[in-house]
Amino acid sequence: MNLSIKNVSHTYDIEVINDLNIDLQNYHSIAMIGVSGSGKSTLLRLLAGLETPTEGTLTVNGRDVSLSDHRRSIGMVFQTHSLFPHLTLKENITLVLEKTRGIAQEKASAIADENLDRLSLADQGHKLPQNVSGGQAQRASIARALSIDPEIIFLDEPTASLDPILTDEVLSGIEKLKTSGKDFIFVSHVLSFVRDFADYVIYMDKGKIVEHGTPDILDAPKSSSLKNFMSKVR
Numbered sequence: 001m002n003l004s005i006k007n008v009s010h011t012y013d014i015e016v017i018n019d020l021n022i023d024l025q026n027y028h029s030i031a032m033i034g035v036s037g038s039g040k041s042t043l044l045r046l047l048a049g050l051e052t053p054t055e056g057t058l059t060v061n062g063r064d065v066s067l068s069d070h071r072r073s074i075g076m077v078f079q080t081h082s083l084f085p086h087l088t089l090k091e092n093i094t095l096v097l098e099k100t101r102g103i104a105q106e107k108a109s110a111i112a113d114e115n116l117d118r119l120s121l122a123d124q125g126h127k128l129p130q131n132v133s134g135g136q137a138q139r140a141s142i143a144r145a146l147s148i149d150p151e152i153i154f155l156d157e158p159t160a161s162l163d164p165i166l167t168d169e170v171l172s173g174i175e176k177l178k179t180s181g182k183d184f185i186f187v188s189h190v191l192s193f194v195r196d197f198a199d200y201v202i203y204m205d206k207g208k209i210v211e212h213g214t215p216d217i218l219d220a221p222k223s224s225s226l227k228n229f230m231s232k233v234r
């Protein structure tokens, strides 16, 4: 994917994103890391077009992110699963396909089965979210995001609400998607996963991009800020 951020600032009551500029071409999996409150989720939401920056422009694959075409070309996965509680895992997928994409029932069912299977949930599709583990529910959210056949999948700390075993299960599920032909923009605190899955890393601190580069920057940080961050996380 190609990504261009020009003079982007974003203010809520205070400025939380401060004059970001970056141009990236032909990366497939971009990670955002940094301490809590550094602006990772805000930048992810800006890139997804869910929020409009106070200043500046963001372009993904040559399209301004404020265009509805962009919004339709991405899938989103958040910290906690956002499945409809009264629908089974499979219905959560088929409903989206039928209602928002106008896909016929039979085709929607086939797409749902294929993507549940991809996330090792072939035998769980008939269950309600409350009757599966947190890891399974989160994998179903990922299957749903994949089902709309997006160009890019955005993941904001998809394992934040999970214990270490379920975290591993979800991250392994995501790693298997490396060969899916999809691109990813994600936030994760699990640095081993960032190293394995990302081909580019953006390190943020206090609303700024302080360091960025291939995952090697994690092993040889230049700024004192990233050095400090790396010494505190595992």
Ligand SMILES: Nc1ncnc2c1ncn2[C@@H]1O[C@H](COP(=O)(O)OP(=O)(O)OP(=O)(O)O)[C@@H](O)[C@H]1O
Pocket (backbone or CB within 6 Å): 012, 013, 016, 034, 035, 036, 037, 038, 039, 040, 041, 042, 043
């Ligand atoms: N909707 C909002 N209204 C007001 N302030 C907000 C809002 N969303 C985020 N903020 C503030 O913006 C700053 C950046 O928040 P953001 O959620 O982007 O950080 P983050 O890096 O994702 O942190 P975390 O690792 O805890 O998820 C924080 O100071 C936060 O309190």
Ligand SMILES: [Mg+2]
Pocket (backbone or CB within 6 Å): 040, 041, 042, 156, 187
């Ligand atoms: Mg966040």
